[in-house]
Amino acid sequence: MKKVFVFAVVVVAVVAMEVAPTAEGVTCSPVELSPCLGAITSSSPPSTLCCQKVREQRPCLCGYLQNPSFKNYVNSPGSRRVASSCGVPFPTC
Incomplete structure (x- = not known):
């Protein structure tokens, strides 16, 4: 439950930030x-x-990994498992 709360806080922070196009x-x-x-x-x-969303966001994954706010989530075992299950290679940035 704590992970969900922290993720929600991060999501709200991201929405408040300007998003960058690739x-x-x-x-x-x-x-x-x-x-x-x-x-x-x-x-x-x-x-x-x-x-579908993981494939769409694939060009952004390295940016998320380089952002201290997102790195732990994107680099988590669960995220790696999801990427693998979706057929998206985990980025090596």
Whole structure:
């Protein structure tokens, strides 16, 4: 439950911040990954929507890993499992 609360706080902080577009036209916003929250924090498989969002946000993952506010979430075992389940290689930044 503590992880969910912290994640929610981070999401609110991100919404308040300006989001940056990537060269590929994707708007980098960790809020877009919210459909994955259940799969990241439990052992449930990611939904189709979650995998779609992970694929869309793939160009942004290195930026999230370099941001101290998001690094622990993106680099967590649950996030790695979700990326693998969705067929998205974990970035090496």
